[in-house]
Amino acid sequence: MLSPVTDADGAPFWSYARQGELRVQACSDCGEPRFPPRPCCPHCQSFAAEWRRMEGHGRIWSYVLPHPPLLPDYAEQAPYNVVVVELADAPRIRLVGNVVAEAGARLDSVAPERIRIGARVQVVFTEDGLPQWVLERP
């Protein structure tokens, strides 16, 4: 499985995730959240930023079911779901992830028929600090 190849802007997201916290970069001056993280605020051009804690609730905005050809670790689990989740705390912040049966479960651990646009999900974290999503009403 691929691990995130982080950069200076993204590194805080991943270190918070390893602590079980979902945090999103926001401007310290105008307050606008932004994703993906970047050096300065596109609204007010401030370089001051903070990492704002999210409750971790969201809704599925869209999803796909990849089939082979895929990298071997992913092909072995295909077809699996990949979702884009729109955060309840910050509706324009959307995170790519997987809906799983429980934290750390396989990418194909939830039947594809259960995935639908608009479904409520809650963030969980793997042991390695990768955010995943579980259905709030399984």
Add this chain to the structure above:
Amino acid sequence: MGGIKDATAIVGIGQTPFAKHLEEDERTLACRAVLAALDDAGIAPGEVDALASYTMEETDEVELAKAVGFGDLTFFSKVGYGGGGSCATVAHLAAAIASGQATVGVAWRSRKRGSGPRPWTNTTVQLPTPAQWTRPFGLLRPTDEIAMLTRRYMHEYGATRDHLFNVALACRNRANQNPAAVMYERPLTREMYMTARWISEPLCLFDNCLETDGALACVLVSAERARDCRQTPVYVHSAAQGLPAQHHGMVNYWNDDPLTGPAWAAARHLWKHADFTPQDVDVAQIYDAFTALIPLSLEGYGFCARGEGGAFTEQGALEIGGRLPLNTGGGGLSEAYVHGFNLVNEGVRQLRGTSTAQVPDAATCLVTAGEGVPTSALLLRS
């Protein structure tokens, strides 16, 4: 006011055969396509002084120039973002020639995507942004990234798989008329489409472009010189690149309106500088790495309103005789996938009147580069 409107013309086009596997390497294929285009134009290689290609092009200017015998080059540029750069190569040459930086320009693309590796399998060259936010979760390939937008598009606007099939079918029907197309002898039926294997649901095999070895090139000169050339000039009427505010490439999930993209930005400039409107376009060559890019582009370039791109494809609108004949050589879906350069050359053929699926009296053609990445587009006229 000076500008590029009708100031330059494409006077030569050339290409190699297209196939899943060609024996020759990319450099040799590039040389063959460029020399074929110059021969078509009746211009000697020594007269070329400008080049434009893609940043992903592996044959660089030095290699090409010394092999085919170019003279002194005074302008050379490369455009980024893969297939988003196709039309921009021509646009850069048009700007260079119109502004006096060069006189004879060649644009080209040579690629062995058919027999070479799939780019997404090389995980060591993934840039941290945005790949860190997508790849670990198994969103690995361009098809997965565009499928995500496609699902949302279908959900918001009621577009269906039949609409995507209409796109695939129109391209295949044109390829069935084009002996140079990879899919020349391979008809497509609705049953084949609906029962095809998935690649990334909701996209199936036939929603994805071909994997092709091949190369193409075209030659650009000033309108004045074009009148003395061997071929009927095809004028560059308007050209634009497009990178809209807060755009994120194929993973355009992180702005207020992810279902509008670079096409909208390119279109605003393109039409602003044109003497005609979408209603006046006789034939379109729209970048089709995936079928779903067509309804999005139809909306972006103003052929229909938001959300109507799927319905636009109904009742044979994209076929010969329809409202907007599409990708008349077969496109990336059924002729060849060479980062959209075959769409440029097919646009030229239509306006010369020499297409294998000729639109009667075609006088205006829209050619677009990849939607879903920073893009570019051309309005061509005869």
